Amino acid sequence: MAAEKFLLNLGELSPAEQRAALCGLPHAPALIQRFEKAWHLRERNLGGVPFLSKDLFFRAGHPTLAGSTFLSEEIGLPRTSSTLPQAFEQDAGAIECGRTQLNEFAFGLTGENPHFGDCPHPQDAQLLAGGSSSGSAFAVARGVVPFALATDTVGSIRVPCGYCGVWGLRLSPDTAPIGDHFPLSPGYDTQGWMTRTAKDLMAVSAAVLGEAPPAGAGLWAGDLGLGLDTETLNPMQTLAMKAGAQLDSSASELLRRACLEAAQAYPVLGGHAASRVHAAWLDRRQSDYDPVVWQRLNAGRQRTPEALREAEAVRARVTDAFRTIFRRHHFIALPCTTGPAVSKSACTDEHRQGLLALNAPASLAGLPVIAAPAQRRDGRTVGVQFIFPDLPNFGWASILQRLN
Numbered sequence: 001m002a003a004e005k006f007l008l009n010l011g012e013l014s015p016a017e018q019r020a021a022l023c024g025l026p027h028a029p030a031l032i033q034r035f036e037k038a039w040h041l042r043e044r045n046l047g048g049v050p051f052l053s054k055d056l057f058f059r060a061g062h063p064t065l066a067g068s069t070f071l072s073e074e075i076g077l078p079r080t081s082s083t084l085p086q087a088f089e090q091d092a093g094a095i096e097c098g099r100t101q102l103n104e105f106a107f108g109l110t111g112e113n114p115h116f117g118d119c120p121h122p123q124d125a126q127l128l129a130g131g132s133s134s135g136s137a138f139a140v141a142r143g144v145v146p147f148a149l150a151t152d153t154v155g156s157i158r159v160p161c162g163y164c165g166v167w168g169l170r171l172s173p174d175t176a177p178i179g180d181h182f183p184l185s186p187g188y189d190t191q192g193w194m195t196r197t198a199k200d201l202m203a204v205s206a207a208v209l210g211e212a213p214p215a216g217a218g219l220w221a222g223d224l225g226l227g228l229d230t231e232t233l234n235p236m237q238t239l240a241m242k243a244g245a246q247l248d249s250s251a252s253e254l255l256r257r258a259c260l261e262a263a264q265a266y267p268v269l270g271g272h273a274a275s276r277v278h279a280a281w282l283d284r285r286q287s288d289y290d291p292v293v294w295q296r297l298n299a300g301r302q303r304t305p306e307a308l309r310e311a312e313a314v315r316a317r318v319t320d321a322f323r324t325i326f327r328r329h330h331f332i333a334l335p336c337t338t339g340p341a342v343s344k345s346a347c348t349d350e351h352r353q354g355l356l357a358l359n360a361p362a363s364l365a366g367l368p369v370i371a372a373p374a375q376r377r378d379g380r381t382v383g384v385q386f387i388f389p390d391l392p393n394f395g396w397a398s399i400l401q402r403l404n
Contacts, residue, residue, distance in 0.1 A: 020117035024099035044093025100135030130160035155359030162383015163341035215395025218331035240333035258321030265314035271300030340380035
């Protein structure tokens, strides 16, 4: 029985791993009852398949903490459930079995959380899983569930996929209704999911997205001038070429120039949007926050109109560059990590800036993405992102077929 298999998989994790990666798990009798109630959906595409949801998605009557210790005290219990978990349950027949942990309020790229423990890499406990969708990546990589729901604002699906060796799909900010999950930065937040293989990502995506248009050739844009080492960059390029990417030096240079200030512009815009979400309790609850998260939110509310205008100008340049390149290429392939997973001590501001430089451009332009792992010679994985112009032309299936 699927419920028993899930419980067995759960039992393979240590208590510390469970606490750092998972939350909101129902008691065994309630979980079994959940599967029994869904028996009539067993013939659906994902009938009886267990999944987990990042603890930003709402489930009616259940607290949402978003990696914090206090959010439910401020917003109360949700009266309705988020549409994405509902779509997988009601339309595809899958069964939600609990929640996954994250950087507090999804404001981080590392998987660090001082309240519940830093989420470890699924194969090496000395390293971190990456974030903010750390628990979802960990659970999928360790085989707890075949897929997990996640969110990506500025790399929160892409980075942990690259680090943990799993696959992911990021939709676009306008896919879900406003207020459909607890936000990090309204206008930039996207929903999506992670799976263990490209084949699984095809099946899970098809269950809720249906058919996808074919994708033609794309652009391998390199590392935007970051100077990644060849041990990391070569397998990324090999994967991109396998997916149908080509070299185009003029298009790559256009994108590089347009994205020079993306890593600086996104924190201004995204941080400002995030600070408004927390405005009602930011000062009153300061002692309850992860200090790093509180500092980022506090910085967000300090942004001046001039700084916001300058960042919007960068956003416009990035968006225009993507629009121009998409007239010649069906997709754009870029790295989404600067290397393999790192230890906690290596999670520096410099490390964060490198990740933002790679992931902020697609976020500023609001574009959908497939995240794929590429394996280095030493067996460690790094991340590649395949960026598409918009959802109607989101050729995710073609790319996954080529990479399967």
